[in-house]
Amino acid sequence: MSEIQKRIEALRSQIDRLNDAYYLNDAPEVSDSEYDALYNELRALESEYPAFDSPDSPTKRVGGAVLSIFEKVQHTRTLLSLDNAYDAEDLRAFNKRVEKELGEHVVYTVEPKIDGLTVALLYENGKFVRGATRGDGETGEDVTENVKTIRSVPLSIAHALPLEVRGEVFLSKAQFVKINTQQERLGKEAFANPRNAAAGSLRQLDSKIAASRGLDIFVFDVINGVEGIDAHSQMDAFEKLKTWRFKTTSIEVFEHMESVIEYIETMQEKRHQLPYEIDGLVIKVNHFEQRERLGVTAKSPRWAIAYKFPAEMAQTTIKEIQVQVGRTGVITPLAIFEPVKVAGSVIGKATLHNQDYIDEKDIRVGDTVFVQKAGDVIPAVVRVELSKRPGTSVPFKLPENCPVCASQTIRKAGEVALRCINENCPAKIKRLLMHFVSRTAMNIDGFGDALVEVFIENGLIESLADVYTLHTHRETLENLEGFGEKSIQKLLEAIEKSKSNDYYRLLVGFGIPLIGEKAAKTLAKYFPTLESLMGAPVEALTAIDEIGDKMANSLIQYFSQPEIIAMINRLNAYGVNMGTALKAVTEGVFSGKTLVVTGTLTRFSRDEIKAVIESNGGKVSGSVSAKTDFVVIGENAGSKADKAAQLSIPILTEEQFLLMIEEVSG
Numbered sequence: 001m002s003e004i005q006k007r008i009e010a011l012r013s014q015i016d017r018l019n020d021a022y023y024l025n026d027a028p029e030v031s032d033s034e035y036d037a038l039y040n041e042l043r044a045l046e047s048e049y050p051a052f053d054s055p056d057s058p059t060k061r062v063g064g065a066v067l068s069i070f071e072k073v074q075h076t077r078t079l080l081s082l083d084n085a086y087d088a089e090d091l092r093a094f095n096k097r098v099e100k101e102l103g104e105h106v107v108y109t110v111e112p113k114i115d116g117l118t119v120a121l122l123y124e125n126g127k128f129v130r131g132a133t134r135g136d137g138e139t140g141e142d143v144t145e146n147v148k149t150i151r152s153v154p155l156s157i158a159h160a161l162p163l164e165v166r167g168e169v170f171l172s173k174a175q176f177v178k179i180n181t182q183q184e185r186l187g188k189e190a191f192a193n194p195r196n197a198a199a200g201s202l203r204q205l206d207s208k209i210a211a212s213r214g215l216d217i218f219v220f221d222v223i224n225g226v227e228g229i230d231a232h233s234q235m236d237a238f239e240k241l242k243t244w245r246f247k248t249t250s251i252e253v254f255e256h257m258e259s260v261i262e263y264i265e266t267m268q269e270k271r272h273q274l275p276y277e278i279d280g281l282v283i284k285v286n287h288f289e290q291r292e293r294l295g296v297t298a299k300s301p302r303w304a305i306a307y308k309f310p311a312e313m314a315q316t317t318i319k320e321i322q323v324q325v326g327r328t329g330v331i332t333p334l335a336i337f338e339p340v341k342v343a344g345s346v347i348g349k350a351t352l353h354n355q356d357y358i359d360e361k362d363i364r365v366g367d368t369v370f371v372q373k374a375g376d377v378i379p380a381v382v383r384v385e386l387s388k389r390p391g392t393s394v395p396f397k398l399p400e401n402c403p404v405c406a407s408q409t410i411r412k413a414g415e416v417a418l419r420c421i422n423e424n425c426p427a428k429i430k431r432l433l434m435h436f437v438s439r440t441a442m443n444i445d446g447f448g449d450a451l452v453e454v455f456i457e458n459g460l461i462e463s464l465a466d467v468y469t470l471h472t473h474r475e476t477l478e479n480l481e482g483f484g485e486k487s488i489q490k491l492l493e494a495i496e497k498s499k500s501n502d503y504y505r506l507l508v509g510f511g512i513p514l515i516g517e518k519a520a521k522t523l524a525k526y527f528p529t530l531e532s533l534m535g536a537p538v539e540a541l542t543a544i545d546e547i548g549d550k551m552a553n554s555l556i557q558y559f560s561q562p563e564i565i566a567m568i569n570r571l572n573a574y575g576v577n578m579g580t581a582l583k584a585v586t587e588g589v590f591s592g593k594t595l596v597v598t599g600t601l602t603r604f605s606r607d608e609i610k611a612v613i614e615s616n617g618g619k620v621s622g623s624v625s626a627k628t629d630f631v632v633i634g635e636n637a638g639s640k641a642d643k644a645a646q647l648s649i650p651i652l653t654e655e656q657f658l659l660m661i662e663e664v665s666g
């Protein structure tokens with residue numbers, strides 16, 4: 001084996017091990033950047049030496065293959081379903097039947113019933129060769145490319161005989177919320193629950209999209225393994241699966257059905273604390289030999305049963321349907337109802353997504369509705385109780401114009417969302433500011449939505465850069481109702497601190513369409529300064545695995561706007577970290593000019609305006625002379641302003657100064 005090949009193999013096994021630590025054990029062993037360094041080294045070697053490339057390399061998890069259809073797959077053994085139990089009586093009856101049939105005592109295992117979709121994974125010679133959906137149990141679809149992107153699926157295992165394992169592909173509650181937020185931002189239909197979102201993601205023809213969804217898997221079954229491996233029970237099988245590095249569900253063993261029933265009661269509550277959704281528990285006969293004797297019916301095994309949790313729903317009435325405008329202009333209806341308790345917490349509102357959703361369920365103000373929490377997190381109106389509808393009710397229609405700026409709204413082909421198309425819609429700007437200061441973006445402590453609203457109302461901020469001039473309004477801030485000197489001090493400190501954030505946070509904060517936290521982190525890795533990113537041609541962007549054409553175009557379009565450049569220049573002048581600081585511009589509106597600044601400025605501190613002048617090519621001087629080209633005046637400008645007037649030197653107010661740089665920066 002050549003040195004190169006050895007290095008490639010070593011990197012692969014090291015990365016596989018680190019992946020396991022991260023994705024299986026939730027215990028990262030190295031920092032992200034150390035991991036990235038290894039990963040990038042491997043990727044570079046594989047592309048330089050294609051002869052040593054391999055389909056089961058950890059670099060093949062990012063997707064890439066785009067299919068036109070999914071091939072059909074004939075399952076070797078039918079994927080059965082399970083009979084359901086809904087209460088303790090059903091479980092006792094099941095136990096009675098089983099023990100009677102076997103004529104002996106039975107030990108059970110209990111696993112969570114993951115609310116996702118079943119897949120069958122095939123391994124040959126220790127390599128992952130195929131992943132297929134359940135389909136109708138006999139025939140499924142070949143989703144190999146997408147399954148490969150699931151980090152917790154081992155691409156190779158220490159077992160040479162053919163092996164089929166089955167499990168449930170799912171999305172965590174957190175991923176579900178993320179994906180739905182993204183869907184709505186794109187004007188696409190939101191998924192009703194994590195299962196639908198997982199199914200939609202696993203059935204993506206473009207595996208890059210599937211890769212971006214963060215799917216996960218729990219494996220719970222080894223097929224044709226009993227002969228090939230030394231396992232005699234479900235517990236043994238799980239041990240075996242774990243040694244092959246599969247991610248298994250939790251599993252408990254119980255000697256009696258009564259203990260199973262007690263356990264189920266505790267899980268009824270605990271399930272809300274799990275990071276993924278479960279819709280019940282699966283009770284299985286532990287010993288394979290007993291399973292053999294019990295056999296299967298046409299549809300389901302006689303040795304297992306699914307206990308289904310009751311759907312957690314509540315009835316309430318809709319008081320009002322509000323209409324909101326989001327950061328990207330998407331107009332969303334929001335149902336406000338009498339608060340009710342569902343799945344452990346009180347909810348009082350739920351998004352109705354779009355007009356199609358409202359029409360389909362015919363939701364109206366005054367209706368009595370059933371509400372639940374989709375994915376255990378997102379409040380949702382499931383259906384209307386028509387028998388309780390007041391006679392006076394009328395269908396609900398979204399307004400034809402933006403409810404905030406009254407501009408025209410449009411619905412693009414293929415989208416369900418209605419959008420306000422006015423770039424300067426105050427609602428959009430407000431949401432953008434809220435997003436900019438939020439935890440995922442600039443993470444400014446104590447700067448919540450309510451503050452953004454107050455500051456906008458008082459004319460203190462209207463663009464992102466204004467966040468960094470708030471300290472110049474200290475007095476106004478302290479006089480606002482409900483604000484004290486201390487809280488303002490704390491806020492200003494938090495704002496100041498955010499200037500030295502990692503620059504990917506700034507990228508997130510811009511709210512560039514399609515560029516979320518993950519894409520921003522990736523971009524910041526490949527383009528270590530904002531300046532290099534701004535100058536990147538489309539090919540340089542799409543050369544990055546995770547960045548597709550649409551994202552690249554969105555970036556180019558964003559950075560081509562003059563007002564955006566001006567805003568970025570201001571942020572730069574205020575000292576907001578942009579990787580390494582943007583290079584001083586030697587050519588600019590003030591090239592070769594000398595400026596004097598005098599009086600109290602509202603938008604800039606002295607250091608800030610100095611930086612802005614210099615980044616636009618100018619020099620700053622302390623005193624006015626015949627060589628001075630401009631004098632920028634703030635409030636209470638004294639003798640320097642007088643002298644400028646005497647020498648007929650052009651005087652700029654702060655606004656005129658800003659206009660000059662903003663016009664030219666574009």
Ligand code: IVH
Pocket residue numbers: 080081082111112113114115116117118167168220221249282301304306
């Ligand atoms: S065992 C022959 N275990 O529930 C037994 N199924 O209604 C096959 N499911 O199609 C199923 N979690 O997709 C089993 N821990 C678990 C499960 C589980 C979720 C799903 C599975 C199956 C459906 C049965």
